[in-house]
Each structure stands twice: as structure tokens, then as C-alpha cells.
Amino acid sequence: MLISARSFDEYRAMFALSDDDLALRVLDCPGGSASFTALAGERGTDAVAVDPQYGAERAGLGDLVEREIAHKHAFMTENASKFVWSWFGDAERYTRLRTEAARTFAADLRTRPDRYVEGSLPNLPFPDRSFDLVLSSHLLFSYGAQLDEAFHLSSLIELARLARRQVRLFPLLHHTSDKRYEPLDRMRKALDGYGIPSRLDRVDYAFQPGSDEMLVLECADRGALPASREGANAHDPVRWRHLGDAGGPPEVGAQHR
Template sequence: MADSVSTSVCVYGRTLAQYEQIFDFQATDWQGDRILDCSGGPASFVSEANALGIAAIGVDPAYDPDLEVVRQRIEADIDTVVQLFPIISAQLGDAAPDPALVEGSARQAAAGFLADFEANRDRYIQAALPVLPFDDRQFDRVLCGNFLFIYASDDGFNYPFHYQSVLELYRVCDREVRISPTRGSGGGSHAYVAQLLSDLTAAGIPAELKAVRDPVYGETQMLLLTRPAA
């Protein structure tokens, strides 16, 4: 997710089962909650979550009003990720998952997303961080996956962008924000993470890192922000 004119971010989605891994939750525990999937892309999470009684909506600049524009972007970006997967596999070694399974799950997620995007357009809002068109504390939980900490600062996603984006995600949450993954290019925590934790602490926002498992990249961490009880 990025500025609406940017094409440097891959539009690549995941399923609810994959979300449960990278954000460390059980969907049945969130029934009745209001959930925002920020940088949702072509994930099937919103569709699957609503089917379970979770009031989920997605936000992403890629949610063009023209369904065919969205469909073509998804296909192109899945192909791009598939072409890059040999590089990812080489970095992960024996921990690398089967490329065919990764591609298959991406296409499964995209199919579920496209069907729901066409049938329930009100669940999908076209907007971009670091400014979201929502009220303060509008959502119980906010999820942000595979966007922050992933893209290089020379794409415009520098530290101020990250900090302002995290503050905006926190503004619209009533209970918690989960951001995953937080790794840098070398596999450890991204260089922005330590400064972000320090700045969030200074702002009085409780934040911590939790171990999670990404179905593509293996062991990683999630940044968890919580809102103190009143």
C-alpha cells in the first residue's frame, strides 16, 4: 500500500488461514469485532472474515472502481512475485516452502477477493497511508501485513512515513494494531524498528515485538500496539 500513483508495491494477497499465522490469532476469537485490513490488497481475508461474523473491511489504493483494472494488476503482480520466488527460496534454504503452493494460495486468495470485491464493494475502500478516511477508534483491531518495513526508503517509504503511518493505524484502533512482518533485507528486524519502538514509548503507546510464523518467509516478528484500558 502506498501513494495512489505508486506502482512499486506488489498487489499480492493471502488467505485468512495465512493471516492467522502472520498475525497470531484465531478468527473464531474475533467474531463480532470490527477489523480493518490496511493494505489489504487482493487478500481473501475480508470475505472469509465476514462469512465468520467478523465485521471486516479492507483499505488499499489498489481498489480501483474498475474491476478489470484491479484484476489485471493482480495478475501482473502475482506473476512478478512468482518470478522473484527463486531468489526468496535461495535466501531461505531448507525453510523455503513449495513455490507451487505459494502461487496457488495467492491465486486462491485473489479469486476470493475478486468475487467479494465485485459483490460487496462497500467492504473495500480506496485510500492510502499515512492518512485514512476513518474516525478515531473506529475499529477494534487493525491489521497491516506485508507493507510497512518491506519497501525501501528510496521508494518514498522512509522513517517519517513509517512513523506517521503507525500513528494513523493506532488512531483508528480501539484495542490493538498488528503489523507483520518487521524484518529487514538481512532477515533480522528492520533498521526502523528500534527507533519506532523508542518513539512509540515516548508517545505513551504500548508496543512490543512478538514471534510469528510467515507461511512464505518462515520465522519472523509482528509489532503489536495496544490501547490501554480507560
């Protein structure tokens, strides 16, 4: 699987992130080499990224991703007609923005290493309701041909376990075929059974044709989730640091911290 480097601005558009959203505590899963956590952090957002690739080999990630982006440039140029260019303009700008995002990520990984936590769905190393908002791009649904339905449902439940307010997922299409992930409606029904209503919201971003929709899970009033999850009691190294003590999360419904 590719590790990719979407930019903070792409995240804002993909997930329709408002200034109010960016005042919340946010988890990016999977963070990959995206510059979201770096640039959100720069503007004061309490953002954390999690990805299996943030382990011992993390120092080499920046170079690896830059090589992948350079390698992909020829493909993007040759296959330009398969994509929507309203966001990037053309393949040159696409490659430049992704390279900038990869470099921003790599610099932040060096200067704020604890913002990048090693972990894998469907068991993430954070206690319940550790974040207000959980973002997830280009793993679930995108890799629907490789990752089975049980993995998807467990992963959605895991993301909902961590969110005090919402989970937002983008896109809803397979990355290979541009077709919507077929079991999506079934999964939404299953989540509804756990007291997690969901909706599809149109967003102002598409790169795959027809991909301008995100899935939003409303988690504030969710019920009990299936049997205790592996990560549920894990130590979260960056938990609520912004509060200045180990005081725990503010109440859901409090506007901002």
C-alpha cells in the same frame, strides 16, 4: 510496489489471530488483493480493507494481480533457497494459494464493494477508534528502503488512531534484504510517549528467513495523538453497520458484540 494476495490462513498465522480476535471489528491496511476481508466476512467478522488501489480502477485489480502472480512464479522457483517453505511447501503451492486468494478477493470486491475503501496512509478516511483491531502487513517496514522514517511514524500513529484495542504489524523486515527495519526501536519509544506501549510477539509463520515476529501496539489506553489528523472526521461508509443503527462503538473492554 506490488499488490499482493495473501490468504486468510496466512493472515491468521502472521497475526496470530484467535477466534476471539475474529469476533472483533477489524481493519486490514493495506488490504491489497488479500482474501482476509472476504473470508473473514464469510465467517461473520466485521472486516474492512483499505488500500489506495481501491479507486476507480478497482475492477481490473483481480486480473492484474493474477498476472503478477504468474509472472512471479519463475522467480520463486529459481530463488526457492532464499525463502522458508514450512508454510507453502513449494513454489507450485505458493502460486496456487496466492492465485486462489486473488480470485476470492476479486469475487468479494464485486459482491461486497463497500467493504473495500480507497485510502492511503498516513491519512485514512475513518473516524478515531473506528475498529477494534487493525492489521497491517507488507507495507510498513517491508518497504523501509523506499518509504522514509517520517512516513512510517505518521502511519503507525494513524493506525493507532483507528484502533480501540490493538494494531498488529507483520513482518518487521525489509522485503529486499531480510534485515530488520532499523528505526523500529526508536519508533516504539516515540509511540510509548503517546501512551501506546508495544511488544514483539513470535508468530507461527515465516516466509522470509527470520521474519516470524509481529509488532503489537496496545491502543486501549493511549493518550492524545499529535494535532488533528486529516481523516479523523471522515465519513466511514461501513461504520458499525453490524449494530443495525448508527449507535457507535461499544465500550472497550466489552468482550464481544
